[in-house]
Amino acid sequence: xxxxxxxxxxxxxxxxxxxxxxxxxxxxxxxxxxxxxxxxxxxxxxxxxxxxxxxxxxxxxxxxxxxxxxxxxxxxxxxxxxxxxxxxxxxxxxxxxxxxxxxxxxxxxxxxxxxxxxxxxxxxxxxxxxxxxxxxxxxxxxxxxxxxxxxxxxxxxxxxxxxxxxxxxxxxxxxxxxxxxxxxxxxxxxxxxxxxxxxxxxxxxxxxxxxxxxxxxxxxxxxxxxxxxxxxxxxxxxxxxxxxxxxxxxxxxxxxxxxxxxxxxxxxxxxxxxxxxxxxxxxxxxx
Amino acid sequence: xxxxxxxxxxxxxxxxxxxxxxxxxxxxxxxxxxxxxxxxxxxxxxxxxxxxxxxxxxxxxxxxxxxxxxxxxxxxxxxxxxxxxxxxxxxxxxxxxxxxxxxxxxxxxxxxxxxxxxxxxxxxxxxxxxxxxxxxxxxxxxxxxxxxxxxxxxxxxxxxxxxxxxxxxxxxxxxxxxxxxxxxxxxxxxxxxxxxxxxxxxxxxxxxxxxxxxxxxxxxxxxxxxxxxxxxxxxxxxxxxxxxxxxxxxxxxxxxxxxxxxxxxxx
Numbered sequence: 222x223x224x225x226x227x228x229x230x231x232x233x234x235x236x237x238x239x240x241x242x243x244x245x246x247x248x249x250x251x252x253x254x255x256x257x258x259x260x261x262x263x264x265x266x267x268x269x270x271x272x273x274x275x276x277x278x279x280x281x282x283x284x285x286x287x288x289x290x291x292x293x294x295x296x297x298x299x300x301x302x303x304x305x306x307x308x309x310x311x312x313x314x315x316x317x318x319x320x321x322x323x324x325x326x327x328x329x330x331x332x333x334x335x336x337x338x339x340x341x342x343x344x345x346x347x348x349x350x351x352x353x354x355x356x357x358x359x360x361x362x363x364x365x366x367x368x369x370x371x372x373x374x375x376x377x378x379x380x381x382x383x384x385x386x387x388x389x390x391x392x393x394x395x396x397x398x399x400x401x402x403x404x405x406x407x408x409x410x411x412x413x414x415x416x417x418x419x420x421x422x423x424x425x426x427x428x429x430x431x432x433x434x435x436x437x438x439x440x441x442x443x444x445x446x447x448x449x450x451x452x453x454x455x456x457x458x459x460x461x462x463x464x465x466x467x468x469x470x471x472x473x474x475x476x477x478x479x480x481x482x483x484x485x486x487x488x489x490x491x492x493x494x495x496x497x498x499x500x501x502x503x504x505x506x507x508x
Numbered sequence: 509x510x511x512x513x514x515x516x517x518x519x520x521x522x523x524x525x526x527x528x529x530x531x532x533x534x535x536x537x538x539x540x541x542x543x544x545x546x547x548x549x550x551x552x553x554x555x556x557x558x559x560x561x562x563x564x565x566x567x568x569x570x571x572x573x574x575x576x577x578x579x580x581x582x583x584x585x586x587x588x589x590x591x592x593x594x595x596x597x598x599x600x601x602x603x604x605x606x607x608x609x610x611x612x613x614x615x616x617x618x619x620x621x622x623x624x625x626x627x628x629x630x631x632x633x634x635x636x637x638x639x640x641x642x643x644x645x646x647x648x649x650x651x652x653x654x655x656x657x658x659x660x661x662x663x664x665x666x667x668x669x670x671x672x673x674x675x676x677x678x679x680x681x682x683x684x685x686x687x688x689x690x691x692x693x694x695x696x697x698x699x700x701x702x703x704x705x706x707x708x709x710x711x712x713x714x715x716x717x718x719x720x721x722x723x724x725x726x727x728x729x730x731x732x733x734x735x736x737x738x739x740x741x742x743x744x745x746x747x748x749x750x751x752x753x754x755x756x757x758x759x760x761x762x763x764x765x766x767x768x769x770x771x772x773x774x775x
Contacts, residue, residue: 272682299688310683314701323697327688334693376683383687 222248222419223269223387228278230264230443238264240443241278246387251413251420253434253451255427257463261443262423266389269421270302271295282386300327303380303418305409307392309372311379313365317356320364320375321347324382343382350378354408370401377409381416388413388420395425402426406433427459427471568746569753577740577748584736585755587650588722591732595654596718599661600711606662607669608695613681614673623666630663639725650731657718657725664717668710669703676702708774712767716760723756 223246230239238261246252254262267273269280271287280287287298303324311320325343326334333339339347351357354374359367364375373393380388390409394402406422410433413420424430430437431451439447439462446461447454456468524530574581609615609623635656642652676699684698726734733752740749 270686272686296688296690299686302686304683304686306679306683308679310679312680312684312698312701313677314704315697319697323684323689324687326684326690326693326697331690331692331696334689335696379683379687389686 222246222283223421224279224281225265225269226279226281228265228268228280229276230261230268230273231276238443239268239275239278242440242443242445244438244445244448246419246421248386248419249413249417250436251410251422251434252436252438253430254421254423254438254440255425255430255462256440258425260440262440263391264443265440266304266391266421266423269389270299270304272304296327300383301386303383303385303388305373305376305380305388305390305393307395309364309369309376309396311364311372311375314363316361316363317351317359317367317375318347318361321351321378321382324379327383347378347382350381353412354378369397370405373397373401373405374408377405377412381412385418388418388422390420390422392423392425394429402429403432409433427454564744565746565749568748569750571747572751572754573745573747574751574755577736577745580736580739581733581748581752581755584726584733584752585759588719588726588732588734591650591654591657591722592715592718595657595661595722596711596715598654599658599714599718600665600707602658603662603665603669606666607673608699610666610670611673613676613678614695614699623670627663627667627670630659631667635660635721635725636728639728639730643729648729648731653722653725653730653732653734656730657721660721661714661718665710665714669707672703672706673699705774709771712770716763716767719763720756720760 223244225242225244228239228242228244229237231237242261242265254265256262264273268275269282269287271290275288278288282298282301285298287295290298312323315323319337322334322337322339322343325339325347328343329339348357348360351360354377356371356374356378359371359375364372367375376393388409393405393409397405406429409420409422412418422430422434431454434451437447437449437451437454438445439458441462447458459468459471460466522530524533606623606626609619610627612620615623638659639653639656642655646652646655680702681694681698684694689697722732723734723737726732726736727738729735733756737749737752737756740746740752
């Protein structure tokens with residue numbers, strides 16, 4: 222459904238953030254994009270909805286070529302791509318509902334959005350999604366009054382309200398604690414399954430990527446160096462993506478894979494599988 | 509002093525190392541100061557006369573006369589308040605587009621430079637100079653004053669607001685753009701909420717400034733309480749002038765207090 226061909230980005234400073242990325246994401250697939258900082262993960266997903274303009278290559282969403290769209294058609298196309306951000310990127314001084322409804326801005330005219338007079342269907346949908354992410358009682362709270370996990374739920378709800386075909390997710394858990402991170406990742410994956418959405422999830426945390434994505438793509442220096450199932454992510458593969466390091470304790474062990482799913486739901490899976498790993502992985506990713 | 513460790517006296521090195529140059533500068537400055545002071549005409553008789561006149565003024569200030577010219581004072585004050593309100597509202601409204609244009613992260617560069625140039629022009633000249641120009645163009649009266657203060661308000665508000673817009677959190681703008689929002693919607697949803705408290709605070713602050721300015725520009729003929737004050741001085745009615753000054757002080761203090769109160773609330 223989403224198809225990148227020879228995608229390149231060269232910044233005015235001369236940095237080549239992407240060096241010819243080819244990638245196909247079929248409908249309904251949740252894909253994790255891993256790689257060290259500066260590998261081009263953020264640039265890649267921003268080149269898809271053209272928050273960053275790609276220098277060369279093509280991006281096709283369905284049968285629409287995104288790189289050649291004019292301003293108006295681009296806005297129309299962006300409605301089909303929900304984006305979720307690392308620091309939530311909520312408008313802090315607006316209420317939860319206003320933040321949610323901003324997901325409908327691509328569908329309503331200026332004056333309607335100015336007076337916050339959204340169509341009744343949009344509002345009904347917003348309440349339904351708010352209920353789904355468990356934040357109904359926060360509807361009129363200001364976004365800056367929420368905790369990190371709650372804010373990210375609002376971020377997810379805003380993206381869903383766009384009624385997208387694909388989610389572009391940029392480090393959704395980087396500002397969250399390990400337990401909330403797992404809850405947020407589970408929520409994103411569940412919602413994608415419910416709605417048949419594809420997703421590209423940029424993520425530092427290799428263990429989280431393995432736990433929740435069905436496909437993992439490794440990016441290094443703007444090039445795809447791994448593309449395969451989470452189970453094939455061996456120490457050698459991690460070395461190709463991130464460079465030399467002791468990966469033996471990062472890789473998910475067999476006994477963890479056969480774990481009782483209920484235990485994982487309580488957030489105890491991390492403790493069961495040895496010391497909580499995320500910090501170490503994040504350090505490895507920072508280098 | 510062969511051994512550095514044996515030194516027992518120290519004085520700081522002089523600012524100018526060369527003693528000849530040092531003394532030349534000191535003596536030269538003294539001579540210039542003497543000549544300069546002598547070039548200013550000092551009329552001691554006039555100063556003594558002025559001292560007594562100053563005393564009359566202080567006495568007038570202590571015995572303010574609100575009554576004998578109350579109609580003129582009231583009219584002047586009313587005119588000043590109208591000038592303040594109209595020019596603040598108009599100035600702020602016109603400053604908004606200029607501020608957006610003068611923010612590097614919002615406007616394309618030709619618009620940016622145009623708006624920055626306008627702001628620079630508005631801020632270069634003191635209000636009194638602009639008032640003289642507008643009085644010459646539109647005649648005496650509050651209209652010239654209103655234009656002056658509006659013009660000054662645009663420069664002030666646009667500059668400070670543009671700086672605030674340049675400091676906003678970019679990720680919020682990115683998030684709104686990513687939803688497919690238009691430029692106007694992005695301004696309304698991502699930028700306006702971030703700068704609104706500052707906009708309100710600056711506007712209220714500008715109300716006090718504009719009231720004070722309305723008193724100043726009146727002196728060059730641009731209407732308002734300043735004109736009344738000027739007339740009172742011209743007629744040597746120091747008690748009336750004192751009353752006007754007391755009223756200005758009172759109103760400015762009241763404005764400052766209420767604007768401070770409101771500003772604390774909108775944060």
